[in-house]
Amino acid sequence: MEQRPTLSAIAEKLARGLAVALALFVALAPFVILFLNSLRPSDEFLSDSAGLVPSHLTFEHYAEIFDPSGDTLRYVINSLIITSASTVLAVVFGALAAYALARLKLPFKLSMIIGVLFLVIRFYPKITVALPYFLLMRQFHLLDTHLAVIIAHVSLTVPFVVWLLLAFFEDFPRELEQSAMLDGCGPLRRFVLIVLPLTTPALAAAAVLTAFLSWNEFLMASSVAPNVATTLPVRISGFITDKGIEWGSMSAMSSVVVVPVALFALFTQRYLARGLTVGAVKG
Numbered sequence: 001m002e003q004r005p006t007l008s009a010i011a012e013k014l015a016r017g018l019a020v021a022l023a024l025f026v027a028l029a030p031f032v033i034l035f036l037n038s039l040r041p042s043d044e045f046l047s048d049s050a051g052l053v054p055s056h057l058t059f060e061h062y063a064e065i066f067d068p069s070g071d072t073l074r075y076v077i078n079s080l081i082i083t084s085a086s087t088v089l090a091v092v093f094g095a096l097a098a099y100a101l102a103r104l105k106l107p108f109k110l111s112m113i114i115g116v117l118f119l120v121i122r123f124y125p126k127i128t129v130a131l132p133y134f135l136l137m138r139q140f141h142l143l144d145t146h147l148a149v150i151i152a153h154v155s156l157t158v159p160f161v162v163w164l165l166l167a168f169f170e171d172f173p174r175e176l177e178q179s180a181m182l183d184g185c186g187p188l189r190r191f192v193l194i195v196l197p198l199t200t201p202a203l204a205a206a207a208v209l210t211a212f213l214s215w216n217e218f219l220m221a222s223s224v225a226p227n228v229a230t231t232l233p234v235r236i237s238g239f240i241t242d243k244g245i246e247w248g249s250m251s252a253m254s255s256v257v258v259v260p261v262a263l264f265a266l267f268t269q270r271y272l273a274r275g276l277t278v279g280a281v282k283g
Helices: 007-038 042-046 060-065 072-103 107-123 127-139 146-171 174-182 187-198 200-216 219-224 232-237 247-277
Strands: none
Touching: 007 247, 042 247, 060 247, 072 107, 072 146, 072 187, 072 200, 072 232, 072 247, 107 146, 127 146, 127 219, 146 200, 146 219, 174 187, 187 200, 200 232, 200 247, 219 232, 232 247
């Protein structure tokens, strides 16, 4: 005989459903309002009687930012180039550094000290290094170039990648590497042929999260590349002018910035979830 669900089980399911619905509402409400504002007529932004939902929808703001005579395409290309290059370099350098920290036995606990330094670099306020980066890029004549922003983003994301991958490399079975050592594999060859293929989920998760950080980064990009190599987040701030804030165009451009991130997250969520949970359960 089939057992009926108890009242407590039903109440638990309802509570979980309400919790999920509340979390979705809190997370998605700002984006819904943002999208509605991108479709709101310009004159309604100055009206005191305007509600959350526009009186009628218009695509004038999207037509404005995608005007062929504008530079939106250049901003999109800049963001794609900088995000792609920063992600690849950060994952490569971060993986090498994390593997070295996990395997090297340095004296005086230097491995732990270096790891703590990476952690400090990851969490200190980025505004403290904005001016030094600007001066360095000016000294090397790299201001307002893709390379300047890429260097800045890599310096900010490598510590994150190191700390994300360090635990995976520390838990990696050393017996596999010892077997390769008997066959004459050196450290770099072991890393490339044995360790990397078996830690692909962790590398994928690091790449996805690094891409998010680089795509959304504003401070360093605005400091070293305010004109030619401008990224999309920096362009959004350009709608704040001395004549006022262009709310419609700003909302439309913000929606354009969110869409690629949302699609990327949708298609990579399984790699992200798998990479962040690999090694979480042992035994």
